[in-house]
Amino acid sequence: MPTNFSLNGKIVSAKSAGDTPLLWVIRDELGLNGTKFGCGIGQCGACTVHVNGAPVRSCQTPLSTVEGKKVATVESLSTNNSHPLQKAWIAHEVPQCGYCQSGQLMSAAALLTSKQNPTDAEIQEAMDGNLCRCGTYNRIRAAIKTAATEMRNQA
Amino acid sequence: MKLSRREFLINTTVAGGGLVLGFHVPELIKAVEKTLVAGTVHTPNAWVHIADDNTVTLISARSEMGQGVYTSMPMLIAEELNIDLAKIKVVIAPPDPVYTNALLGAQITGGSTSVRDGWEKLRIGGAQVRTMLVTAAANEWKVDASQCRAENGEVFGPGGRKATYGHLAEAAAKLPVPKDVVLKDPKDFRIVGKPVHRLDTPSKVNGTAEYGIDVKLPGMVFASLEQCPVIGGKVKSFNAAKAQAMPGVIDVVEISDGVAVVASSYWQARKAREVLSIQWDEGPGAKLDTASMMAGIHAAAATAKVISIKKTGDAAAVLAGATKTVKAEYELPYLAHATMEPMNFTADFRGGKCLLIGPTQFQQGAQGAVAAALGIKPEDITLKTTFLGGGFGRRLELDFIVQAAQISRAVGKPVKLLWTREDDMGHDYYRPMALHRMAAALGADNKPTALTFQLTSQSVTQRAFGLAKDTLDPFMAEAAVAPYAIPNATHDLVIHDTGLRVGYWRSVSHALNAFANESFIDELAAVAKQDPYAYRLSLLGSQPRFANVLKLAAEKAGWGSAPPAGRSRGIALMEGYDTYMAQVAEISVEKNLIKVHRIVVVADLGRMVNPDTVEAQIHSSVVFGLSATLHDQITLKNGRVEQTNFHDYPVLRLHETPPIDVVLVASTEKPGGIGEPATALVGPAVANAVFAATGKRVRKLPLTPENIARA
Numbered sequence: 097m098p099t100n101f102s103l104n105g106k107i108v109s110a111k112s113a114g115d116t117p118l119l120w121v122i123r124d125e126l127g128l129n130g131t132k133f134g135c136g137i138g139q140c141g142a143c144t145v146h147v148n149g150a151p152v153r154s155c156q157t158p159l160s161t162v163e164g165k166k167v168a169t170v171e172s173l174s175t176n177n178s179h180p181l182q183k184a185w186i187a188h189e190v191p192q193c194g195y196c197q198s199g200q201l202m203s204a205a206a207l208l209t210s211k212q213n214p215t216d217a218e219i220q221e222a223m224d225g226n227l228c229r230c231g232t233y234n235r236i237r238a239a240i241k242t243a244a245t246e247m248r249n250q251a
Numbered sequence: 252m253k254l255s256r257r258e259f260l261i262n263t264t265v266a267g268g269g270l271v272l273g274f275h276v277p278e279l280i281k282a283v284e285k286t287l288v289a290g291t292v293h294t295p296n297a298w299v300h301i302a303d304d305n306t307v308t309l310i311s312a313r314s315e316m317g318q319g320v321y322t323s324m325p326m327l328i329a330e331e332l333n334i335d336l337a338k339i340k341v342v343i344a345p346p347d348p349v350y351t352n353a354l355l356g357a358q359i360t361g362g363s364t365s366v367r368d369g370w371e372k373l374r375i376g377g378a379q380v381r382t383m384l385v386t387a388a389a390n391e392w393k394v395d396a397s398q399c400r401a402e403n404g405e406v407f408g409p410g411g412r413k414a415t416y417g418h419l420a421e422a423a424a425k426l427p428v429p430k431d432v433v434l435k436d437p438k439d440f441r442i443v444g445k446p447v448h449r450l451d452t453p454s455k456v457n458g459t460a461e462y463g464i465d466v467k468l469p470g471m472v473f474a475s476l477e478q479c480p481v482i483g484g485k486v487k488s489f490n491a492a493k494a495q496a497m498p499g500v501i502d503v504v505e506i507s508d509g510v511a512v513v514a515s516s517y518w519q520a521r522k523a524r525e526v527l528s529i530q531w532d533e534g535p536g537a538k539l540d541t542a543s544m545m546a547g548i549h550a551a552a553a554t555a556k557v558i559s560i561k562k563t564g565d566a567a568a569v570l571a572g573a574t575k576t577v578k579a580e581y582e583l584p585y586l587a588h589a590t591m592e593p594m595n596f597t598a599d600f601r602g603g604k605c606l607l608i609g610p611t612q613f614q615q616g617a618q619g620a621v622a623a624a625l626g627i628k629p630e631d632i633t634l635k636t637t638f639l640g641g642g643f644g645r646r647l648e649l650d651f652i653v654q655a656a657q658i659s660r661a662v663g664k665p666v667k668l669l670w671t672r673e674d675d676m677g678h679d680y681y682r683p684m685a686l687h688r689m690a691a692a693l694g695a696d697n698k699p700t701a702l703t704f705q706l707t708s709q710s711v712t713q714r715a716f717g718l719a720k721d722t723l724d725p726f727m728a729e730a731a732v733a734p735y736a737i738p739n740a741t742h743d744l745v746i747h748d749t750g751l752r753v754g755y756w757r758s759v760s761h762a763l764n765a766f767a768n769e770s771f772i773d774e775l776a777a778v779a780k781q782d783p784y785a786y787r788l789s790l791l792g793s794q795p796r797f798a799n800v801l802k803l804a805a806e807k808a809g810w811g812s813a814p815p816a817g818r819s820r821g822i823a824l825m826e827g828y829d830t831y832m833a834q835v836a837e838i839s840v841e842k843n844l845i846k847v848h849r850i851v852v853v854a855d856l857g858r859m860v861n862p863d864t865v866e867a868q869i870h871s872s873v874v875f876g877l878s879a880t881l882h883d884q885i886t887l888k889n890g891r892v893e894q895t896n897f898h899d900y901p902v903l904r905l906h907e908t909p910p911i912d913v914v915l916v917a918s919t920e921k922p923g924g925i926g927e928p929a930t931a932l933v934g935p936a937v938a939n940a941v942f943a944a945t946g947k948r949v950r951k952l953p954l955t956p957e958n959i960a961r962a
Binding site: 112113116117120123124125128129130131132133134135136137139140142169170171173174175176177181182185186189190191192193194195196197198201219220223224226227228229230231232233234235236237 | 315317318319449451453455457458460461462465473498516518589590591593638640641642643672673863870872873874875896897902903904908910
């Protein structure tokens with residue numbers, strides 16, 4: 097039985113088995129490659145997506161659990177890099193190899209929907225589950241603050 | 252004798268080096284090109300392609316793995332081509348001798364060599380094409396070339412004449428490539444040396460950047476490979492009946508490294524792999540465990556043949572007669588690379604030809620290894636390099652590429668092979684374990700009069716490039732000779748094979764030797780009852796680049812003043828990859844647990860191409876080195892690697908990452924490499940700070956609470 101849910105605002109119907117991790121459904125069945133596989137055990141955050149606005153590890157989320165829910169991936173931020181987080185990521189030149197950055201951006205996006213002006217401690221708490229082997233953490237911190245400022249000014 | 256890695260590899264390995272000027276244009280790149288740009292493509296040399304529609308594509312002969320070559324290599328070409336970076340596209344080069352890295356003797360991305368290798372070669376490449384475009388314009392306008400100049404994509408001539416590069420490209424491509432071109436005076440640089448926005452960043456913030464894991468081919472199937480839990484073990488027999496019956500499974504095939512399940516989706520392949528039943532011949536590796544391997548290293552250090560790295564004076568005699576001597580031994584563990592993107596490659600072997608697409612640091616090696624494995628010619632292999640989700644030396648290896656090709660051959664379809672994180676952790680080519688035995692004699696003035704340095708470790712180069720036994724491996728001797736003035740010094744190497752496969756790991760032997768040297772000089776300062784900074788400075792003599800970075804680091808870190816309450820500082824100094832570097836770590840220790848509060852890095856790397864990337868690479872190297880310093884070690888039991896994933900091989904997280912203050916020395920020296928040296932130096936800087944904080948000299952990494960407690 098297919099699983100129906102909203103992916104980046106579009107209703108989709110996925111045929112994969114219900115116990116298939118959402119990560120592989122998004123990548124291999126629905127063809128959105130931005131969400132990455134890093135560890136498969138919820139330790140690295142490369143596969144972070146939003147389910148009903150909350151950041152989750154899609155490698156640990158069975159497809160069946162998102163029936164009727166809203167799933168958002170990095171592709172939902174914008175395709176033209178107009179989201180304040182994407183702009184800040186570019187301004188601060190955050191990515192190096194870039195492989196973890198989709199997950200970083202989605203964790204940061206979830207943070208900024210709940211905290212308009214996050215403290216260092218709040219940034220740390222929200223981002224500590226996202227590993228970056230290239231060590232871009234200090235630029236991530238700075239870029240989140242830049243994006244938060246822009247989003248507050250827009251509001 | 253100073254045998255540089257450059258001399259070594261050019262003399263002894265594949266494909267000769269030399270400054271390849273790019274006269275020859277690979278056929279392959281033309282094919283790649285045509286898929287990317289509209290209209291006819293004209294290829295004046297191996298670095299520049301100009302289409303009729305004025306699209307200019309510049310070639311990066313190096314793989315982009317985070318270090319920024321996708322931008323810095325084109326910057327060097329564009330500087331002389333006189334074109335704005337906003338107007339160009341970039342393609343990563345296919346395998347071809349013209350793209351050989353002259354510092355490493357093959358088409359390799361590694362060793363912090365990209366800028367050093369490309370510094371002149373790529374500017375010459377750009378200047379050649381600029382000259383050809385100007386000549387083409389002058390010919391068309393029947394004027395002298397000296398009356399024409401190339402400026403941001405157009406050539407201007409007398410009387411207001413102008414033409415785009417696209418218009419001139421066809422004629423320019425037919426001209427002979429000029430052998431002698433005049434390069435700009437660096438003071439006239441408009442691109443090189445300026446902080447430039449990376450060309451790959453836009454694709455890396457919206458999910459469109461293509462990594463190996465993202466490759467898709469028509470009709471492609473997915474593979475998951477079970478390898479022997481003991482590295483080197485072979486399949487004895489297997490039963491695939493259950494796996495064959497699982498949903499989506501297309502085939503189960505045996506290849507040299509194990510049994511692969513091939514299915515119509517990755518997850519189906521992975522699930523079916525779990526029900527494979529395989530009997531292994533585990534081989535001699537099954538006996539390995541880390542404690543006995545380290546015991547073997549100690550035994551080899553005491554008895555095995557010594558290879559001289561450098562000898563000055565007679566250190567043994569001075570030590571024997573000295574009244575004040577210091578001795579110490581340092582131990583370093585195996586480490587995994589743990590790139591964020593697990594190993595993967597896509598292969599399509601049909602009709603005697605093989606297409607390979609994926610992340611590699613060694614295009615030529617991939618081509619050669621797959622050709623050998625499949626029994627075809629290298630020219631029957633087309634290889635396209637994607638972005639790399641991290642490299643750090645792991646993607647110099649070819650195992651996963653050969654595996655993908657073998658699986659594709661077995662099933663007759665295009666196959667994407669993807670490893671799990673557990674596969675990756677358990678089947679790496681590990682940074683070798685190491686033991687340093689150090690001894691020094693101090694004179695009446697407390698300065699060292701003699702030093703003996705002996706490293707015992709395993710040679711990656713013997714395995715990877717067939718270096719002869721009992722020969723000095725220059726990739727084990729990096730930063731072995733510290734800059735301090737010591738009249739009698741003996742530096743020796745003992746090569747000992749522990750039985751586990753080893754690989755080049757970010758900063759290679761710099762990380763081994765700098766830990767021993769910079770810890771030991773700190774120990775000598777303590778015995779001499781001198782400040783570790785002042786003691787080092789007093790031994791630097793007339794080496795201004797070393798002294799300068801050391802002084803600047805001390806100044807930036809506030810060395811002369813007391814650190815904030817509860818904190819302590821450690822300092823370290825090294826030259827690596829032609830880069831001079833000093834670091835100061837500011838830490839606190841509570842219940843043997845280290846908190847790093849700040850790292851200061853001063854680097855003199857000569858001329859820089861993109862200073863913003865230089866800073867990013869230093870941050871990156873420090874964080875990478877801190878993971879190894881504080882947490883990481885690979886251990887073996889019954890031949891099996893005990894670590895499986897990030898929960899038991901923890902890499903640094905955001906909350907542990909301190910502010911990193913970077914000072915870059917303005918310099919007109921030739922460029923040095925910056926992808927690695929900071930990784931090697933942060934370990935001793937932190938260990939020296941631990942000594943300052945606790946009085947405990949921890950001579951074993953990682954600096955875990957257990958190792959600090961035992962020190």
